[in-house]
Amino acid sequence: MWNPYRMLLASRRSILDSDDVRADLNRAKITLYSNGVSFLVMSVYFISDIALGVWFNVALDVVVTFLFVLGLYAFSKGHVTFTKLTIILVTNLALVLSASRDGRYSGLQFLMFPLLSCIFLFFSSKQYIYIVFSILVSILSILFLELTSYSLLASGLPDPEYLLANYFVCFGAGIFILLVYLFMLMRINKEAQRKLMEYGHRMRQKNAHLKKLHVELDGFVYKTTHDLRAPLNSLLGIIELCKIESDIHTIRNFVQLQEVSVRKLDAYIMDILNLARNSNSEVKREEVDMAEVVQDVFQQLGYMDTSVHRDVQVKQFSKLVTDRNRIMIILNNLLSNAFRYRDQHKSYQFVSLQVEVKEDMLVLIVKDNGLGIPTEFKERVFEMFFRINEKLAGSGLGLYIVKETVSKLGGSLELQSEQGHGTEFYVEIPNMK
Secondary structure: OOHHHHHHHHHHHHHHOOOOOHHHHHHHHHHHHHHHHHHHHHHHHHHHHHHHOHHHHHHHHHHHHHHHHHHHHHHHHOHHHHHHHHHHHHHHHHHHHHHHHHHHHOHHHHHHHHHHHHHHHHOHHHHEEEHHHHHHHHHHHHHHHHHOOOOOOOOOOOHHHHHHHHHHHHHHHHHHHHHHHHHHHHHHHHHHHHHHHHHHHHOOOOOOHEEEEHHHHHHHHHHHHHHHHHHHHHHHHHHHHHHOOOOOHHHHHHHHHHHHHHHHHHHHHHHHHHHHHHHHOOOEEEEOHHHHHHHHHHOOOOOOOOOEEEEEEEEEEEEEEHHHHHHHHEEEEEHHHHHHHHOOOOOOOEEEEEEEEEOOOOEOOOOOOOOOOOHHHHHHHHHHOOOOOOOOOOOHHHHHHHHHHHHHOEEEEEEEEEOOOOOEEEEEOOOOO
């Protein structure tokens, strides 16, 4: 089956070698349609020549049609330039032979106008050699006909009825081909305008994204250097105290303080690494067992307070395809926050995790009865480095990382919280299967 789009894809080797892929693709479309139109016109000539009994032209029609089919085959194999030159050379040859036999008043010169116009549609300005060559061939064809008075192959006076019929056929064919080119140019122009609007929209989005990155980068550099230096300065101070301290019990206490600073520093660095990985790495599609993921996450959080009651429910009755590492990052940050910001004044403290894998999505619900988030800070908690209370532990990156990771996976995130009563995060991640 003749499928122009399949042939355009088959010709991708020639198209992708160009600097301007879209422009070359449009020229390839014009080439394909021109070859098809030429084939259609030759079919009309073939039928009319048979009806008029002009057997020389019938034979010529068969040869030219075969050459157009050959050009179509070359196009399907990716040789687009060969097809363009075939159309121009074969059309010139057919016009010269037909006009040399039928004479000056056969109307065949009407077909020279669409032929000359297609040269500038077939080739880009970079292919000026092909443009000059094609124009020279067309001009030399016209000069040859003029010098031979359109009578090189004439076999007597042509039939007036044949000349009149051929005149109108050529006139109609010329107008038809010009209209086809005009229609193609209008479509290409419309597509170019649409692409330009899409490009402008993408540029505005990228500009807004770059502005956001610029603001975040400024804050990131300042906060990172500040937060990295704080535990390091604490370590240096404790080391200096250890140098002058001789009591082993006091030194052990100092070592424990060093461990706290190192763990804080390690957690901060891990947050930065997770942020960088989420921003720079592509989403990995893999089959995920959520029971194993939850188990691994709680193993990583083993150092958290064991007095907090843990309620975990995992429901997976469907295959889940998503990025396992990113799911772990989301759960790790949400659960560590739930443990970290527990309300120590409550006799019963709990952290609840509900996981449900559906056909089209993964649902994660993390709930606690901890300190909660004041209403005025609910929107800001997802900002980079934002912390409600500077005295509480944490880098201020956790929820920002969660938001960016969920966004990278194409999911959604909802927060419900009331100060003094606890917090609930509701996350939906598309199932990529």
